Amino acid sequence: MTVWLLGDQLHPESHVLDDTDRVLLIEATAVAARRPYHPQKLGLVFAAMRHARDALREAGYAVEYRRAETFGDALDAHFAAHPGDDLRLMRPPSYGAADRLRELVTARGGTLSLVRDDRFLCSSDAFDEWAGDDDSFRHENFYRWLRRREDVLMDGTEPAGGEWNYDESNRETPPADWSLPPVPRFDPDDLTRETLDWVTERFDTWGERSGFAWPVTRPEALDALDHFVEHRLPEFGAYQDAMLGGEYALAHSLLSSSLNLGLLGPREVVDAAVDAWHRDAAPIESVEGFVRQVLGWREFVRHVYRRTMPELAETDLLGRSRDLPTLYYDAETEMRCLDEAVTHVYERGYAHHIERLMLLSNFALVYGADPHELNEWFHFGFVDAFHWVTTPNVLGMGTFATDAFTSKPYASSGNYVDRMSDHCADCTYDVDATTGANACPFNALYWDFLDRNEGTLRGTGRMGLMYSHVDRKTDTEWDAIRERVAEVRRLARDGRL
Ligand SMILES: Cc1cc2nc3c(=O)[nH]c(=O)nc-3n(C[C@H](O)[C@H](O)[C@H](O)COP(=O)(O)OP(=O)(O)OC[C@H]3O[C@@H](n4cnc5c(N)ncnc54)[C@H](O)[C@@H]3O)c2cc1C
Ligand code: SF4
Structure with a gap:
């Protein structure tokens, strides 16, 4: 054997x-x-x-x-x-x-x-027993069930700290004088350098190799975990949705590649965060926020993927077929936010969750790009990409090609980017304008997206409020929006957006 x-x-x-x-x-x-x-x-x-x-x-x-x-x-x-x-x-x-x-x-x-695959806490049998035949499972229910079962952050049968969810406290943007917590670098040793040399000679690749600093061994991955818990976990919660110019990591853990390669196990990662709370080394908002990602989302997407494949990889609820704009491949754009996010991916094979969701996916979503091409792009561009995790995130959460993960698309205008980042202040485009030559491309695309997909979206989940705004727009406003959308698409196709 x-x-x-x-x-x-x-x-x-x-x-x-x-x-x-x-x-x-x-x-x-x-x-x-x-x-x-x-x-x-x-x-x-x-x-x-x-x-x-x-x-x-x-x-x-x-x-x-x-x-x-x-x-x-x-x-x-x-x-x-x-x-x-x-x-x-x-x-x-x-x-x-x-x-x-x-x-x-x-x-x-x-x-x-x-x-059994011991890189996950929840086995397939356990998930299926929890979910039964019903495919309308929701993350929040699964997360609470698994937290109880694993006895993680529990105070008897109640959530430790009194709340299951601290999302409301976890949407802050850092103050201007925030000193960024340090990020560890794992400089390549001889074996890793030799491997990188071989890779760049042997294969056609997309991206830079020079910034390579990922953990490649179990001891390095454990150091990465310790470093995160000590330096970045305390502020992970508060700033997990924030984006800052010139900063790729903020307080994120950078542990996904180690978890997905099996260099770290989910339980030890969760335990290290909970231990920091017990030691008063990190607040409950951060620790719960992190546990929610690893014990909740990571396990959930894996099983929803398992239950919805192969349809998941083939369907598109919104039937899109436009080419992904060239800026995803060359980072040539005046859009400050996308320039930043695509450059992060090109330089490190990494962008944090909100860049992935609210910039890279959201733009493709409102633009109407083929979600399968975006999925391919994520697959080749990210160090932590594997089919079981990339596909459900891109086609489910990111582009609403399926409603298996969320009841409504994560679509937004430039307003969200302006609230959660400092990008708009440095951008050629005007985030407050929807139409006209200088208007932020997200804005007209967002309204056009809601209009084009009204048949599918108006009745779903919590879209009512958005459609009440759609209903208030006049014909003249719609004409100007469509004109701006046509121009944005032309510029995107020509690589001049
Ligand atoms: C469009 C899109 C594509 C994504 N593609 C991938 C991918 O290819 N590989 C991947 O591992 N994650 C993917 N994610 C999930 C998440 O964005 C990354 O796990 C996270 O950004 C990795 O950075 P980090 O380790 O610093 O995470 P942190 O923000 O520090 O989060 C901690 C950990 O939680 C887990 N996690 C958090 N959210 C998710 C999620 N939605 N699905 C699975 N695990 C999660 C990861 O293991 C992560 O390391 C994607 C999300 C979106 C919206
Ligand atoms: S104005 Fe629009 S394009 Fe420019 S950074 Fe803000 S959201 Fe991005």
């Missing part, structure tokens, strides 16, 4: 490693050549795998590290050396992956035993 670890299953104490001393890791180049991935994404995954190989060998495992073009080629070599071997694998969360891998193994005379 051999344990097969995929490149995102790298926790050295995973239960899949129990009672074994033989491990297989496969570095397959064909997967990495499928898209023009960010060099930091490919460098991160391959460097983390190579470091895990060395750490497991040091811990006494016999690790077979096979480099090949495809999984099939590597498995040919494996079964030539170990005919009829049984491979034990943690069930991968991405749709269809387990079946595809099993076919490859059985075609070579082996067997594949799938075991």
